[in-house]
Amino acid sequence: MTDTAAALRTLVRDATRFPHFRDKYGKVDLDGDFDLAELPEMTREDVTVAAEQAAAHRPRAGSAYLFTSGGSTAEPKLAWIPTEMHLGELTRHWQPLTDTDVLANLASPGRLWSAHYCYNRVAELAGADVIGLGHVADEELGQWLSFLTRHGTTAVAGTPSQLERILRYCERTGHPFAGTLRVGIWFGEPCGPELPLLRDRVAPGLGLWGHYGSTETWVIGHNGPGCPVDTFHLLPYQHVELADGAVLVSTLHPGAVAPVIRYRIGDRAEEVACPCGRAGRALRIAGREGSLVKFAGTLVGPHQLVAIAKELPGVTAAQIVLTGDAGIAERMEVLVVGEAAEDAVRAHLLASQIDLGFALRGDDEEFTVRRVDTLPANPRTGKTPDFRWVQAH
Incomplete structure (x- = not known):
């Protein structure tokens, strides 16, 4: 049995500890010819119930964050994430920062939003300094970009929309902040071609580093300056299936708090060879499934x-x-x-x-x-x- 197959069996077996999943997976023969593709997919409702029951039934072996995703066009989905957020494993594969960097974190804290805490921790693991700024409104950009420039900021973490606003402001006004940047960490929404084109014009020394995933699955894949912004290298503990092009994720990390088994993340993708040359599986995200x-x-x-x-x-x-x-x-x-x-x-x-x-x-x-x-x-x-x-x- 391969390590992945063994981890999948363990994942399904552990899920039956939660009352919600006993009927869903309790009759699966995990000792026989186990075929993951025969298991039912996890729904959004399953994910939310899993998070709630994890709080009530999991062993108290460590602390966790309760985070949420969605809510702008649907009901929020809840997920318990270990406070270390699997970042020790992630940063072995994805290292945008060094101990000489100063990171401006534009993700806002509070309201069960995960990005602020995640990227503060990424900086901490790299030995970098952090300015936990949060979201900056348009009318405040000039003031805060001057502040960040004075304090030696070399990296920014924000959504592609936030990074584009900064670069457009610098292009329009000639503000020197863009020239101080070497790292742009993006997350939270798809990154289209606009951001790389702006970067090429305004801040050619800025390397773009991205994540793909969701609060429920946590980080599934990552990319860096040598990768197209729609292409991501899969992390070893994320088992990804493509079912007629739809992305299904099973999280095998032993520190995961609640089970994620064949969760349909809502995207379409295809497996590709990334031009950066990194070994291992890579996915090109082709867009959302039909939200009509x-x-x-x-x-x-x-x-x-x-x-x-x-x-x-x-x-x-x-x-x-x-x-x-x-x-x-x-x-x-x-x-x-x-x-x-x-x-x-x-x-x-x-x-x-x-x-x-x-x-x-x-x-x-x-x-x-x-x-x-x-x-x-x-x-x-x-x-x-x-x-x-x-x-x-």
Whole structure:
């Protein structure tokens, strides 16, 4: 039996300690021809119940954080994460910082958000200094970037949206902060081509280092300056299956508090050879699985609409604002950043969606495009989601 197969058997066996999983996995023959693919997938509800029951039933061998993910477009999901956050293992494979760095951590603390504590700990393990700044609003950027420059900041940890805002500010104003940076750690949302292009123009000495994962699974994969931003090297303790392109994760780390077995993270991916040449499995993340909403009598994918809008010259960022509930939108507003004309963006989107274009043949008030200077971000996490729901009144 391989080490991975043995670890998978142990993972499933240990899961049956929790009442919620006794019926789900209790009848699996772990001594026979065990086939992981025959096990049912874990759902979001399973993950939340696992976190709750882990608190009540796990041996008190160590302390843990209760963190949450989601909540901007769905109910938050809870997960217990050991306070060491598996970072001893991670930093053996991923080392963006050294003991000469000063890290500005733009992730905000509190509200069960994990990134602030994670990247403080990454810096601590490297011997680097930390400025735990949190999210910075647009009107404060100049003041805080001057502060960070005075204090010798060489690295920034933030969402791609936050890093882009900083580089755009430096490009627009000539602020010297970008020239002091050598490390940009990004997390929390997909990193599109905009950030590398900005980096090339404004801060060519800035290396980009990213993570892929979720609060429930913790870090699944990582990349560095030699990797495309959509490609991640898998950590040894994360067993990843691709089921018709969908990512299923089983976490084999012996320090995991709650079981994660064939959890469908919600992304599509393909296995690739990363151009950096690092050995081991690597995944290219191809985007989210079908998160569709009904609008104007047809199903549309907000993530896809954002990607299509950004294909148009003159659009640097986009966001969909949906008004409605229960997955049915009454109105859709497309917010765009850039120089493209609103009418051109609207025509481009409708031309790309045959059903939507047929349903909206007139100048419908239910579907509008509006240019903005910046997209609204989640003030708790600094993430800029592809789409937001606004409750219909």
